[in-house]
Amino acid sequence: MKRWRWMSLAAVMIASLVLERAAAQDPSHLAWWHHIPGFYGWLGFLGCIGIIVGSKLLGRKWLQKDERYYDGE
Amino acid sequence: MASELILHPAFLVLLGLLVLPLLPPGARGKAFPLFPLAALWVCWNLSADQSLSVEFLEYRLSILQVDPLSRVFGIVFSLIAFTGGLFALHLRDMRQQLAALLYAGSALGLVFAGDWLTLFLCWELTALSSTVLIWSRQGTGSGVGLRYLLVHLFGGSLLLAGILGQVHASGGIALQLLEAGRLSSWLILAGVAVNAAIPPLHAWLADAYPKATVTGAVFLSAFTTKSAVYLLARVAPGWEVLIALGVVMALYGVIFAVLANNIREILAYHIISQVGYMVAGIGIGTPLALNGAVAHAFSHILYKALLFMGAGVVLQATGRSRLTELGGLAGRMRLTLWLYMVGAFSISGFPLFNGFISKSMVVSAALDAHHHAAFLLLGLASVGTFLSIGLKLPWFTWFGPVRPGVGVSRPPLNMHLAMGLLALLCVGFGVFPSLLYAELPYVAGYRPYTIPHLVESLQLLAATFVGFWWFRSKLAGQPTLTLDTDWFYRQPAGWVRRCLVDGTSRLFDRADAGILSGIGWLAPRFRNPALWFGRAGERHQGPAISGGDPDATRPTLELAVTLVLLSALLFTAIAFFR
Numbered sequence: 139m140k141r142w143r144w145m146s147l148a149a150v151m152i153a154s155l156v157l158e159r160a161a162a163q164d165p166s167h168l169a170w171w172h173h174i175p176g177f178y179g180w181l182g183f184l185g186c187i188g189i190i191v192g193s194k195l196l197g198r199k200w201l202q203k204d205e206r207y208y209d210g211e
Numbered sequence: 212m213a214s215e216l217i218l219h220p221a222f223l224v225l226l227g228l229l230v231l232p233l234l235p236p237g238a239r240g241k242a243f244p245l246f247p248l249a250a251l252w253v254c255w256n257l258s259a260d261q262s263l264s265v266e267f268l269e270y271r272l273s274i275l276q277v278d279p280l281s282r283v284f285g286i287v288f289s290l291i292a293f294t295g296g297l298f299a300l301h302l303r304d305m306r307q308q309l310a311a312l313l314y315a316g317s318a319l320g321l322v323f324a325g326d327w328l329t330l331f332l333c334w335e336l337t338a339l340s341s342t343v344l345i346w347s348r349q350g351t352g353s354g355v356g357l358r359y360l361l362v363h364l365f366g367g368s369l370l371l372a373g374i375l376g377q378v379h380a381s382g383g384i385a386l387q388l389l390e391a392g393r394l395s396s397w398l399i400l401a402g403v404a405v406n407a408a409i410p411p412l413h414a415w416l417a418d419a420y421p422k423a424t425v426t427g428a429v430f431l432s433a434f435t436t437k438s439a440v441y442l443l444a445r446v447a448p449g450w451e452v453l454i455a456l457g458v459v460m461a462l463y464g465v466i467f468a469v470l471a472n473n474i475r476e477i478l479a480y481h482i483i484s485q486v487g488y489m490v491a492g493i494g495i496g497t498p499l500a501l502n503g504a505v506a507h508a509f510s511h512i513l514y515k516a517l518l519f520m521g522a523g524v525v526l527q528a529t530g531r532s533r534l535t536e537l538g539g540l541a542g543r544m545r546l547t548l549w550l551y552m553v554g555a556f557s558i559s560g561f562p563l564f565n566g567f568i569s570k571s572m573v574v575s576a577a578l579d580a581h582h583h584a585a586f587l588l589l590g591l592a593s594v595g596t597f598l599s600i601g602l603k604l605p606w607f608t609w610f611g612p613v614r615p616g617v618g619v620s621r622p623p624l625n626m627h628l629a630m631g632l633l634a635l636l637c638v639g640f641g642v643f644p645s646l647l648y649a650e651l652p653y654v655a656g657y658r659p660y661t662i663p664h665l666v667e668s669l670q671l672l673a674a675t676f677v678g679f680w681w682f683r684s685k686l687a688g689q690p691t692l693t694l695d696t697d698w699f700y701r702q703p704a705g706w707v708r709r710c711l712v713d714g715t716s717r718l719f720d721r722a723d724a725g726i727l728s729g730i731g732w733l734a735p736r737f738r739n740p741a742l743w744f745g746r747a748g749e750r751h752q753g754p755a756i757s758g759g760d761p762d763a764t765r766p767t768l769e770l771a772v773t774l775v776l777l778s779a780l781l782f783t784a785i786a787f788f789r
Contacts, residue, residue: 139680147673154669161662167578171587178590178670185594186678190685193469202470202691208701 151179215263219275220250220285221323221333224292224316228309236303243308244296247315251289254319257282262325270384276325279652280505284322284441286650287509288315290636291433291516298520298629299426310343311430318434322441326384327374330442334370334406337435338363344427345419358697359419366405366412373398389446400447407439407490408483409456410463414697416483417467421475421532425523428475432515436482437508440489444504449496454577457491458588460484465595467695469603472688474522474532477604478515484592485511485558491589492573495580498655503572505651510565510640514557517633518600521551524622524630525608531617534604534688539613546627548609553634555605557641559597560668565640567668568647568659575657575664590667594675602679603686611687741768 155176163172171177216222227246231239259282263275277285292315302308317336324330338360346356376395378384389396401412408416416436423431447453464484471477485507492504524547526532529540541548557564560571570593577586640647644659679686736742 147676150669150673154666154673157662158666158670161666163663169578169583169586176670178667179674181587181590182594182671182674183678185591186598186675187682189465189469189591189595189598190678190682193466194685196466197470197691197693201694202689203694205690205692207692207694 151176154179218253218261219263219320219323220253220257220289221316221320223250223253224289224312224319227312228316231308231312232305236305239305239308240296240300240302243299243312244293246312247289247292247296250315250319251286251293254282254285254289257285264325267328270326270328272329273325273385274320274329275323276386277323279650280441280444281322283505283509283650283652284437285319287512288318288322288434288437291512292430294516294629294632295426295429295433297632298429298523298626300625300629301623302426304347307344307347307424307427310340310347311427313340314344314430314434318438321438325386327378327386328384330386331367331371331374334438335367337438338367341431341435344431345423347427348422348424355419355422358701359415362405362412362415366402368402369398369405370402373400373402386445388448389450391450396447400450403439403442403447404456405439406435407443407486408436408460409490410459410483411696413460413463413483414695417471417476417479417695418697420479420482421473425527428519428523429516432478432482432519433512436486437512440486440493440504440508443490443493444501448493448501451494451496453490453494454582454585455494457487457489457494458585458592460487460490461589461592462595463487465592465599467693468595468599469686470691470693472533472535472690474525474534474537474604474608475519477599478518478522481558481596481600482511482515484596485515487592488570488573488589491585492576495573495576495582495585497576497580498653499579499657500573500576502648502651502653502655502657503569503574503576506569506572506647507566509647510557510569510637513633513640514554514564514566514637517554517630517637518551518558520626520630520633521547521554522604524626527626528619528622529617533690534607535690536614537608537617538611539609540617540619541609543619544609547622547630548605550627550630550634552601552605553637555601557637559601559672560593561672562660562665562668563638563641565637565647568641568644571659571664571668572657590671593671597672597675598679598686602676602683606679606683607686607688 158175174180224246227243230246231242234242257277259278261275261277262273264271264273266272292311295311295315299308299311314337317333317340321330321333321337324333342356342360342363345359373395376393376398377387377389380393380395381387389399405412405415420428420431443453461484464480464482464487468477468480468484471480489504489507489511492500492507494500522532525537525540525544528544528547529537531537553564557566560566574586574589574593577583577589648657
């Protein structure tokens with residue numbers, strides 16, 4: 139991917155982190171994760187990897203079969 | 212009465228069933244969208260207190276009962292039937308056109324039904340008509356349509372059993388909130404769960420939708436699951452079990468979409484995932500959550516139809532729908548790609564697209580109601596949605612390695628027009644959310660464009676992109692089939708057929724052979740009764756039916772008959788002279 143696209147992505151992340159610090163969350167809705175800086179970024183990144191690895195593992199070990207699996211039905 | 216029926220949106224659509232066959236084949240496609248357009252006009256102008264009822268046996272059926280909830284579903288159902296008709300404008304298949312009209316009309320009848328009987332009739336009509344849209348695709352085979360139909364008839368039976376219990380308990384047929392602890396309520400919920408594709412009753416969706424016709428899949432993506440969402444919102448708001456089921460749905464669809472190879476199967480699994488947000492919202496049950504569920508159903512119908520149209524155009528243009536057979540089409544399908552991407556940005560919840568303004572309502576309602584686990588897991592499902600629909604599918608279809616020998620034909624203009632209209636609506640509602648919020652049924656103030664919402668979305672989406680880029684090679688399609696809960700009825704199908712069909716068939720064959728052989732044994736004996744008396748030498752002579760030469764035994768027979776007649780004469784004489 140081109141360099142300027144990575145830089146735009148980094149700019150979005152930095153802007154979101156600054157905004158996160160600047161704008162306070164409604165205190166009635168505060169939860170434990172609101173104290174972790176960039177929590178949604180971590181959720182996105184680790185969640186994405188977790189979904190890929192977890193799904194593929196589940197598929198390879200158990201769920202994925204040959205396309206003709208049901209052909210004899 | 213007839214003049215009042217014209218004010219019912221469903222009847223306006225069903226009118227097409229009578230008119231379309233009278234038109235020349237070339238004009239049918241062009242006339243099709245006019246009927247849902249008229250229904251859209253009527254829905255828009257319906258007022259909240261309007262109703263219409265008819266007498267049927269000893270019941271008064273409430274065939275039109277308008278309130279803000281039914282009206283908003285009526286509007287979006289009519290709208291999507293119109294754009295679906297525009298997408299299928301070039302079609303010259305009356306069977307599909309009539310099935311689509313019946314499907315749209317019965318879905319509209321369902322959302323405006325004020326009683327259980329009307330609702331059930333429309334429910335079953337949606338199942339029957341939608342099956343035709345699966346059967347109509349050449350080369351799919353009848354198996355998938357039959358499975359689809361059987362599952363829906365099973366769901367319909369559960370619903371009917373529940374309705375009978377409900378009517379018996381309440382003494383009336385009017386739609387009412389379900390009461391917890393009643394068997395009939397659980398039966399209704401189970402019947403609705405089939406159509407809402409709640410696991411483990413969901414497998415029909417990912418099995419059938421990828422095999423439907425290009426245009427039929429657009430209609431399928433809109434009506435069946437969303438009319439079930441409507442019914443849940445109508446009769447079971449605040450049922451907490453729905454929160455857990457909705458979260459499971461949201462994640463289940465995400466996991467299976469990662470494994471799917473067919474682009475329309477990926478989209479189908481993400482219907483399950485997105486309906487999960489709606490089901491969870493209905494389970495939370497606060498005004499904000501219910502509005503969120505309804506708004507998300509509205510948004511979802513628009514962007515999911517757009518996505519299915521995009522995948523349909525790829526299938527129509529290339530004849531392929533597997534990721535392992537696609538790739539590098541961006542240069543040859545630029546308009547389709549960008550229109551698809553509008554749908555992908557919408558479903559992923561990008562700010563300024565309609566998914567953002569509706570999905571964030573459900574998620575915020577979960578946080579407001581202190582369902583923290585549901586909030587985080589729905590956020591995780593958002594990650595998976597962007598991963599599969601916004602990144603994996605477009606990357607391996609339009610970018611990625613170029614597959615040799617993939618021809619691309621030009622799709623009809625009307626297909627892109629329909630996609631353009633839906634893309635415009637997705638952006639329009641995303642930029643001006645108040646247009647949608649004004650139509651929502653409950654009073655709940657909500658502002659989507661706040662800094663915490665924007666921060667949450669931007670961080671999730673940007674980080675998901677980074678994760679995808681690093682691991683994208685792992686997401687390449689694989690030519691495999693993924694087992695799902697349909698295994699439980701597809702795998703034993705062969706065994707059941709062997710026992711019940713082949714076994715019965717063998718039994719009939721043997722009985723048939725036994726009877727024929729019995730006839731073969733008896734026929735010569737009735738033809739020549741002397742054989743009963745053991746004329747051993749003649750028993751097996753000649754063909755089975757002829758039984759040898761009857762003259763050979765005639766003297767014996769004459770003697771026997773004479774003796775019988777003499778005895779009869781003797782007994783008659785004795786009886787007479789006594």
